[in-house]
Amino acid sequence: MVQHSRKASRRTGDQFAHPAKGDVYMRRGGLCVLDAAGFAQPGHEAANLTVAGIAQETTDNRNGADGAVSVPVVRGKDLHFIGNDSTDPVTREHLNKPCYIVDDETVSSSHKGNARSSAGMARDLTGSGVWVEFI
Known part of the structure; x- marks a missing residue:
């Protein structure tokens, strides 16, 4: 009190x-x-x-x-647009699953043997990037 x-x-x-x-x-x-x-x-x-x-x-x-x-x-509950890795891209099958940090402007679908940290959840996808929810 x-x-x-x-x-x-x-x-x-x-x-x-x-x-x-x-x-x-x-x-x-x-x-x-x-x-x-x-x-x-x-x-x-x-x-x-x-x-x-x-x-x-x-x-x-x-x-x-x-x-x-x-x-x-x-940060917050908004989605953030980040580039998609061309060699290990997030695809539609990865939506609503974790995506991983490649660099300060790119995410990937793979943690690369636990060498990459989670960026958050891949929520949507366009031809030029990924909409990510930070968690």
Whole structure:
């Protein structure tokens, strides 16, 4: 029970800012991931990454230490459009199943022997990309 009056804080649940890993450059619109220590970096092929969202600004931390700057990202219940890997593409049979991070603009249908982290659920598909729900 609240013992004293206090300001009730509120914000939308789809916009966040994460401290950037040192020596990284993230482009606006790119898939942003968190490493095991919680630092943001561009999406890339690796195990044990967590999707943070889509970078809302270009963020340059190439000359900074871990956490020197933050990258604003958006995620939430909306679907996000990401390119489809040409060598291991998401197809209609993969819809409503996990898809996997290849890089900061591409997803794949395969985890490649657990070398790729999950991007989320592939919800729809066009000729130029995949609509992904981050989970």
